[in-house]
Amino acid sequence: MSTSKNLKPSTANVTAESVSTSAQAILPDNEAASTSQSKYWSDFVGRLDPYVPGEQPTIANLVKLNTNENPYPPSPKVMEAMSQDQVDLLRLYPDPNSKSLKNAIADYYSVEQENVFVGNGSDEVLALAFMTFFKQSKPLFFPDISYSFYPVYCNLYDIQSVQVPLAGDFTIDLDDYGQENGGIIFPNPNAPTGIGMELDTIEDFLKTNTETVVIVDEAYIDFMAAGNARGTNSSAIALIDRYPNVLVVQTLSKSRSLAGLRVGFAVGSEELIRGIDRVKNSFNSYPLDRVAEVAAVAAIQDTAYFDSCCQKIIETREWTVAQLTGLGFDVLPSSANFIFAKPTKSDAATLFARLREHNILVRFFAKPRIDQFLRISIGTKEEMCALVEALKLINDE
Numbered sequence: 001m002s003t004s005k006n007l008k009p010s011t012a013n014v015t016a017e018s019v020s021t022s023a024q025a026i027l028p029d030n031e032a033a034s035t036s037q038s039k040y041w042s043d044f045v046g047r048l049d050p051y052v053p054g055e056q057p058t059i060a061n062l063v064k065l066n067t068n069e070n071p072y073p074p075s076p077k078v079m080e081a082m083s084q085d086q087v088d089l090l091r092l093y094p095d096p097n098s099k100s101l102k103n104a105i106a107d108y109y110s111v112e113q114e115n116v117f118v119g120n121g122s123d124e125v126l127a128l129a130f131m132t133f134f135k136q137s138k139p140l141f142f143p144d145i146s147y148s149f150y151p152v153y154c155n156l157y158d159i160q161s162v163q164v165p166l167a168g169d170f171t172i173d174l175d176d177y178g179q180e181n182g183g184i185i186f187p188n189p190n191a192p193t194g195i196g197m198e199l200d201t202i203e204d205f206l207k208t209n210t211e212t213v214v215i216v217d218e219a220y221i222d223f224m225a226a227g228n229a230r231g232t233n234s235s236a237i238a239l240i241d242r243y244p245n246v247l248v249v250q251t252l253s254k255s256r257s258l259a260g261l262r263v264g265f266a267v268g269s270e271e272l273i274r275g276i277d278r279v280k281n282s283f284n285s286y287p288l289d290r291v292a293e294v295a296a297v298a299a300i301q302d303t304a305y306f307d308s309c310c311q312k313i314i315e316t317r318e319w320t321v322a323q324l325t326g327l328g329f330d331v332l333p334s335s336a337n338f339i340f341a342k343p344t345k346s347d348a349a350t351l352f353a354r355l356r357e358h359n360i361l362v363r364f365f366a367k368p369r370i371d372q373f374l375r376i377s378i379g380t381k382e383e384m385c386a387l388v389e390a391l392k393l394i395n396d397e
């Protein structure tokens, strides 16, 4: 496979998501503090460029559509699992191998327990995977518009990277990833665009890229397919038997409403999983606490509740897309629990600030090519109605 683009590796600091000057008034606390240095730090700490998460304000009546959380509560089975017995057991360390959770995930995806790795949120799983697979002499390839934690990990571990431009229609073109590489990572569906990729396209690429690890970050995969056993139809987990170099990373933060619990996992060949385990056991033997493990098992096993929440979000997403299109927005095709929408009647930064005045919080990225878009998480139907009403009011002002 060849590529016409001349892509140069970089280890330069790549700026994580940041807000524009017009939005300075609502900078998260950690970003304001991040510029001051200390003589007590190791030299490299001053050179880090940490990720800035979306704001978590505690303002009453705020319609919070900025961090792709699920608007519905976790399965009621989660509460049942967090029993007094479990609390009593907190005096003991948890199982360092989180076997019951690995079994639940293995059952759900029809793989073996040895194919599963679990961690404290998929961010931690990704961080360990970057260290395990991507510290290579050749650069890591990932899309230029993608999850902004990837350049942050590259900076932390001093991994050379090539950021491959998305195609003109904001899709990932895997033909552009054919150069020699030290690994590849991309989200499917991509974030913040929301655009999904067919499994066949990923498999065609894996046939050509056999020597390095390819991570498919499926944080939003469960919002892609319709029907029961959601996500299992479109997930690249189906490919792990045939392609020992593919690692699929997922999270319980989005489709299973457990962002606050911090549970993520990876599924891949036994040899990949053994590698991440070595790194994990050189860092933290017990990434998952007892309560997180029992709650995560309960959430994975309650497939009926999970299916119905995902279905509601998909339906609300389609309704919202139709409404915003009617209001003159250009909306990228979304397979996720958020949409990426370009207002045509006003500038995105201004609209972000105006929505905030109406108590509606969305996400704005002051980054080339996407600074005219807003990323809007899909909330309940009532929350999305409030968004549409506010947009109409702003339009009329």
Ligand SMILES: Cc1ncc(COP(=O)(O)O)c(C=O)c1O
Pocket (backbone or CB within 6 Å): 067, 068, 120, 121, 122, 123, 124, 147, 187, 191, 217, 219, 250, 251, 252, 253, 259, 263, 264
């Ligand atoms: C593409 C992508 N990957 C991974 C994550 C991390 O999710 P968590 O650490 O909550 O599992 C996110 C969070 O927003 C994401 O957007």
